[in-house]
Amino acid sequence: MAEPLFRRLALLGIGLIGSSIARVAKERGGIANEIVANARTERSLVRARELGIADRVELDPRRAVEGADCVILCAPVGAFADLAGIIAPHLAPDSILTDVGSTKQSVIRDVGPFVPAGVHFVPAHPLAGTEHSGPDAGFASLFEGRWTLLTPPPGTDEAAVERIAELWRRCGSMVEVMEPGHHDRVLAIVSHLPHLIAFTICGTADDLADETRQEVLRFAASGFRDFTRIAASDPTMWRDIFLNNREALLEMLARFTEDAQAMARAVRWGDAAYIEDKVERGRKIRRSLIELKQA
Numbered sequence: 001m002a003e004p005l006f007r008r009l010a011l012l013g014i015g016l017i018g019s020s021i022a023r024v025a026k027e028r029g030g031i032a033n034e035i036v037a038n039a040r041t042e043r044s045l046v047r048a049r050e051l052g053i054a055d056r057v058e059l060d061p062r063r064a065v066e067g068a069d070c071v072i073l074c075a076p077v078g079a080f081a082d083l084a085g086i087i088a089p090h091l092a093p094d095s096i097l098t099d100v101g102s103t104k105q106s107v108i109r110d111v112g113p114f115v116p117a118g119v120h121f122v123p124a125h126p127l128a129g130t131e132h133s134g135p136d137a138g139f140a141s142l143f144e145g146r147w148t149l150l151t152p153p154p155g156t157d158e159a160a161v162e163r164i165a166e167l168w169r170r171c172g173s174m175v176e177v178m179e180p181g182h183h184d185r186v187l188a189i190v191s192h193l194p195h196l197i198a199f200t201i202c203g204t205a206d207d208l209a210d211e212t213r214q215e216v217l218r219f220a221a222s223g224f225r226d227f228t229r230i231a232a233s234d235p236t237m238w239r240d241i242f243l244n245n246r247e248a249l250l251e252m253l254a255r256f257t258e259d260a261q262a263m264a265r266a267v268r269w270g271d272a273a274y275i276e277d278k279v280e281r282g283r284k285i286r287r288s289l290i291e292l293k294q295a
Contacts (some may be wrong), residue, residue, distance in 0.1 A: 009036070012065070013074030013075035014048045014053075014074070015125065016132060017074050017138070018138070019138030026052070028140065031167060036065075038057070038060075047136065053135070062090045065092075073101065073111070074099070074100050076236050077102065077110075079112070079235075088115065096164060097111070097120070098122045102237075104120075105181055105186070107123050108153055121152070122152050123151045126148040126171075131229050133233075148175050173274045189252045195229065195233065198230035201231075202228055203225075208274075268276075
């Protein structure tokens with residue numbers, strides 16, 4: 001077994017991602033000698049203790065980070081600024097502060113100003129997840145074969161970046177470094193816009209007249225069921241993602257709206273060739289995902 005990367009790893013947030021990291025560390029080793037978990041509620045910490053995925057639990061984030069040589073922010077991105085302000089004076093010299101947030105420009109904006117001299121800040125985003133949340137939702141294979149994107153600010157210590165890259169490799173991820181703004185535009189189309197559409201479609205269905213809504217639920221086809229799976233995701237997390245990637249999301253939504261209107265015109269005027277082309281392009285993307293083992 002490889003020597004652990006860190007002496008003490010503090011996880012601020014023990015939901016799906018945080019608890020999955022903790023499970024990898026406990027089940028496979030090679031991550032940290034000690035796992036400290038922090039959460040907003042005593043209930044989550046009690047559950048983390050019952051599950052045996054942390055060596056120590058702390059309700060106070062300041063106590064959680066003391067003496068940790070790696071701290072991972074696993075809370076919703078909207079909480080990062082307040083959290084960073086609270087923990088900054090208590091971060092150990094030469095420690096690494098990282099995160100798992102889905103928006104990287106906002107994380108750098110909100111966390112960066114609080115990072116003390118001598119602490120290395122390496123923002124990261126594992127492209128893995130399910131619609132479930134909470135300490136029970138995690139599992140050790142969540143990151144297996146998935147990408148983790150690192151977006152370190154200019155001048156970040158290269159050794160610190162490599163240690164975080166190695167952490168994610170030991171979790172099973174493939175790792176790539178990406179510029180934060182580019183990350184946010186890519187994620188706007190591959191993740192944030194699909195979630196926005198899913199939430200909206202489910203909202204539309206919920207607003208139908210009672211009789212029709214009941215039929216939608218009784219006779220839901222696989223397409224609608226897929227949307228409901230996505231729409232079951234954590235509302236606080238997705239509210240924060242939408243608001244913190246506002247510009248890129250709105251840009252992709254505008255492009256999608258134009259394309260949707262073009263498809264509507266094709267349906268209205270019977271443009272079969274246009275419709276078939278769009279369907280075939282969708283099939284090609286699906287085949288490509290399967291070939292890349294990302295389906």
